[in-house]
Amino acid sequence: MTERILITGANGFVGKALCKYFVAHGYRVRGVVRGKKRPLADVEYAPIHDLASVSRAEWTGLLDDVQVVIHCAALVHQMQGVADPDEYYRVNTAATATLAEAAADAGVSRFIFLSTAKVLGEFTRPGRPFRADDSANPQDDYARSKWLAEQALTESGIRTDMDVVIIRPPLIYGSGVGGNFELLMKLVEKGLPLPFGSVDNKRSLLAINNLVDVLGLCLRKSESLSGTYLVSDGNDVSTRDLVTAMAMSTGKSVRLFPCPVTVLRVIGACLGKKTVIDRLCGDLSVECAPIQRALDWHPRHSLQTVLAYKEP
Structure with missing residues (x-):
């Protein structure tokens, strides 16, 4: 039977693009969303009120017959901050840990987490891009909440048989970005x-098209991918x-x-x-050679072609 994927944040910029991609490639997609919007007819939408309010038992029900989780939903970084910084930890850290525990209980084989390059810091030195094994240096609540979520996921992967793949992108751009x-x-x-x-x-960027390609390969890879990876377009x-x-x-x-x-x-x-x-x-450059080797992947979409694309 065709694999079923659960995608959180399925109505977001990244989540919507992933739903389109996997539906087009014949996968069964269950999209977790806030609100009532259901833009794609072939996605099985699962509405929730608030990511952090979903219990472990409720997640278990949503994970029925799911082989892979792609966790995109998050309280994203906001230049002006949020009224209560604890919201970052409630949504990005605690809710992620709860979902991971439920996924392991449900027998999910692979958990793919969309983190951020900001976990490593805000800037890089000239000629020295961030590497996945660099020490974490988060500078704000958003990045710290993502770093704590990464640690919880890594521990969950160690305790269980679930393959945990952590993706740290820089700025993601493309049609529909805000x-x-x-x-x-x-x-x-x-x-x-x-x-x-x-x-x-020198700044690394990541086209939404290239990110979708990478996550598609992550899902299809039969060998274990457990680990943390930086990814970009490859041209700063x-x-x-x-x-x-x-x-x-x-x-x-x-x-x-x-x-x-x-x-x-x-x-x-x-x-x-x-x-x-x-x-x-400032500079913010990332080294993506490890994920290119792991997936035998090379970015297919350039800044110019992605910016020029207009959705029909």
């Missing part, structure tokens, strides 16, 4: 001149190059002017946007 990536794209589309002409940093880009690619994808003229990075940082601090400017100007 957040700061969408905001920058809108600024470019408006044709506004932007002060990033002198920003020559500067903020200057990213803005240029965005402009080209929309048919707009590239409108960049040079401004020293030190000046940008001062302006950002004065405007209360220090963190935003630091990310636009």
